[in-house]
Amino acid sequence: MDAAAEQYRAEIRTWLTERSPQGWRETVQAKDEAGVVEYYRDWTRRLHGAGHLVPHWPIEFGGRGLGVAGQVVQQQELSFADAPRPRPMAISLGHAAATLMEHGDAEQKKLVAAILDGEIFCQGFSEPGAGSDLAALRCRAERDGDRYIVSGQKTWSSFARYASWCLLLARTDVDAPKHRGISFFLVDMRSPGITVRPIKQATGSAEFCEIFFDDVEVPASMRIGAEGEGWRIAQTTLTNERALQLIEITSALRSSYDRLVATTAAPAVGGTALLDDPALRQRFAEVGLTMEVLKALSEQSLTRVARFDDIGPLSSVLKISLSKALQDFTRLASETEGVAGLTDPGEPREVGYVSGRHFTDHVRSWTWTIAAGTNEIQRNIIAERVLGLPREPRA
Missing domain, CATH: 2.40.110.10 (Butyryl-CoA Dehydrogenase, subunit A, domain 2)
Incomplete structure (x- = not known):
């Protein structure tokens, strides 16, 4: 990580310590869906006003010119602080912005400013x-x-x-x-x-x-x-953004895992902790090992993105690994809550894939076997482009 990115890390960490909304999940759960979207829009504007929404964007588009390293730092620090992610803005801040910046004409590029004001x-x-x-x-x-x-x-x-x-x-x-x-x-x-x-x-x-x-x-x-040219534009602008989206979720997942370890290691009634159970410790170790694999894959992907190299089949490996890790973690987290974790939360609001409502998160985790290209398609890519296996018969 370069010096500018590390300097930025200290800045955003301080800001989040002072300004990150406390109890935001409970606030979101109490709102209707339109209220949830507006809550995230307001948070988007607050992040942008402080210079922490798009540190990786070029300065001429309202960013800080810190590139991929700045985005990684932002994602990591939001995860460490357990701060809200502006999820309804994901397409706007990622795919739309990348497409407009790289392929839009002068008039189309003007829409980038609207994104920074909360346009979805x-x-x-x-x-x-x-x-x-x-x-x-x-x-x-x-x-x-x-x-x-x-x-x-x-x-x-x-x-x-x-x-x-x-x-x-x-x-x-x-x-x-x-x-x-x-x-x-x-x-x-x-x-x-x-x-x-x-x-x-x-x-x-x-x-x-x-x-x-x-x-x-x-x-x-x-x-x-x-x-x-639609297919070419979609592929060239979205491939790296997809990889960075996977890396963002990986970062949030790791932080959630660390918090769950701390919670289950704390003594409960009777002075014993859940992690005193050897079988449960083994389960945590297995999920933790998966997290380390994800970390290695993420770092390798980031190195390529920073060099503007083609991610290629590595994004398929990362995507499959993330979807499995997400399922394994949310299943384990659900089990630590026992029967109480299976109660109906009422009208669930969209707060991400690791919202802390572990059973709901576990149900939602299965969508990641489909999102960003189904796991079956990703396995075909790995088989054909990495392992050199014959292509599947085409109709």
Whole structure:
């Protein structure tokens, strides 16, 4: 870690010690869903006002120019302080910002400032028949003069009900090979013809949504890049952001594990601690070993990101390892609470994958076998690109 990043670490650690909201999880749980989103928006503005929201961004876009090292420090310190993460802003701060900065024109880049003020972007990529095989998407965007007419459906779009803009992949050429007929658009979610429907999850929350586009007019000026470049733009801007998202969750998971160790090591009634049980200590050791593997994979990934190298199949290894570690940890944490941990928390609010409500977290953890590319697809990537095994038969 360079000197500038370490100097920044001392600054954000001091600020979080003085300003991090106490009891924020209880505050969030007491709000309705719209209130939760607004709470995170306010926290986003507070972080930005103090210079701690996007330390890695270039200075000209409102960051501090600290690069990947600055982002890693921010993620680590938020985890150590157990401070809230602005989760509804994840697509805005990650995928949307990266896409606009790298591929947007001068007018499109102006939307970056709105992100810093709490503007929410959603992602219109996956479809009911094109999730893991994203290039098979069928949503159409037909050119009509200086506009496009968009028709189709998207699914698993996080926080789409509260989004102002959608990053949309749509097919503009049905005759081109499927990867080459896709274009990238910015769609105003207030446009006529857009319908958003929440999808209720097993946890009771409704973070994900379906989006229906019924002859929605999108100005041609809102196309990012040239026609047919959508797949390339999506891949080049999102690969490293996906890796950094995985690393962020890894950091939060490790901090949660350390807190659980401290809790279970403390003497309870009768002067004994849960960790006095040899079998339970063995379970903690196994999960702790997984954390060390994740740490090594994260550091290797960060080294490559810092050098602007292609992460490649390493992100697949990290993703599979993280999803398993998340499941193992939340299962173990649930068991330490006993029957009391299985009680219905009522209307759960979205506070992350390690919210402290361990059984709810365990149910939610299974979504990570699907998110960011299913584990089955990731294993195919490792098998074919790393191990050199034959490709699966294609239909």
